[in-house]
Amino acid sequence: MKTVLTQYHKEEILQSLIAGDFSVDHEIQKLVKEGFDDTSSRNLILQVLKEYRYELFQRKLSQQKNEEKKKLSYFVLLMISITGPVFNIGNLLWYLLACVVAGAAGYYGQADKPIAGMLGGVLLVIVFPLTYSFYMSGRHSYFNVELLIPVLMAAVPAWLLQLFVGKIFYDKDEMPLNS
Amino acid sequence: MLDKHVFNERLKRLEPVDRKCYYCAEQDCQDMNDCYFVPLFKEQDRTNIVVYRSVKFKKIMVGIPRCKICLAIHQALGNKAIFYAIGLAAGIALMGFLIFDLFGIIMSVMAGTITGLVACKPIVNKLIDKAGILNLEEGAQTNETVQSFVIAGWSFSQPAA
Numbered sequence: 001m002k003t004v005l006t007q008y009h010k011e012e013i014l015q016s017l018i019a020g021d022f023s024v025d026h027e028i029q030k031l032v033k034e035g036f037d038d039t040s041s042r043n044l045i046l047q048v049l050k051e052y053r054y055e056l057f058q059r060k061l062s063q064q065k066n067e068e069k070k071k072l073s074y075f076v077l078l079m080i081s082i083t084g085p086v087f088n089i090g091n092l093l094w095y096l097l098a099c100v101v102a103g104a105a106g107y108y109g110q111a112d113k114p115i116a117g118m119l120g121g122v123l124l125v126i127v128f129p130l131t132y133s134f135y136m137s138g139r140h141s142y143f144n145v146e147l148l149i150p151v152l153m154a155a156v157p158a159w160l161l162q163l164f165v166g167k168i169f170y171d172k173d174e175m176p177l178n179s
Numbered sequence: 180m181l182d183k184h185v186f187n188e189r190l191k192r193l194e195p196v197d198r199k200c201y202y203c204a205e206q207d208c209q210d211m212n213d214c215y216f217v218p219l220f221k222e223q224d225r226t227n228i229v230v231y232r233s234v235k236f237k238k239i240m241v242g243i244p245r246c247k248i249c250l251a252i253h254q255a256l257g258n259k260a261i262f263y264a265i266g267l268a269a270g271i272a273l274m275g276f277l278i279f280d281l282f283g284i285i286m287s288v289m290a291g292t293i294t295g296l297v298a299c300k301p302i303v304n305k306l307i308d309k310a311g312i313l314n315l316e317e318g319a320q321t322n323e324t325v326q327s328f329v330i331a332g333w334s335f336s337q338p339a340a
Contacts, residue, residue, distance in 0.1 A: 050323075053323070053326055053327070053330065054326065056326075056330050057320070057326040057329050057330055060329050060330055061320070061329060064329075064334050064335075064336070068336060145229055145230055148229065
């Protein structure tokens, strides 16, 4: 009497589940034909389903956590990049510190492409003072919401760099193995 | 999804049918109020205009069976962690007070407060791990109903605008 499912059995159960034609009784019958006990095959199938649900749960949870990290890193990047120019901080040390914080935020926020996120974050902090002085030159007042315009202007090269580095260093894994 | 919980109309929460403690897996939950009710959220509608942001969401409390001993451990260590976090925050603020000028003090108080708030959860989890039971999050994550809700798009964290 068999008591342990092979990887092939597990994959077959999951494939029928994903295909939408899953039936516990049908799967039990298949296992009984292969020499499993009726009760133990039911328990084994339930165990496979439990493991699959846990895997789906973990995947969803990590997806949600990555989204939250991304939002938090965007907020940190926004605040750290606008603080220097808006408060007229001229000390180079501040910008070095801002680069370190922005790099860390970008690294943390882009869990799937951390180096790309880090470089994008650093570039945002470097470019924002330039776009800010370009946009605000000759002006003495502005609406707060207008700050989004130089932020977006600085975000474009940062996003392009992130995309470029991401394509070069991280998309290789997605290429088919036989190419 | 709900064969292991029943909905309590009066308290608007899902109460577990099975009473085995999820945190120590030894004792049984005697009182429903000893359970840990984990809040789950699902975003319903989001408005995101540059000057106006709002979010509407659904919330449900799912009960995780917990025995009296685990409840007492969670509460006691939770309080202990708060004291540790306050101590850490005060330490950082005091360091700023001793080293820097007025600007430094303000920054140190802010840094201390943020560090204390951020560190509180890891501290409590570490203390609970040492006590040999699951922490609140770990227990909730092993619950099948919670897993099904999360797979269906519910989240542990409240959506923010």
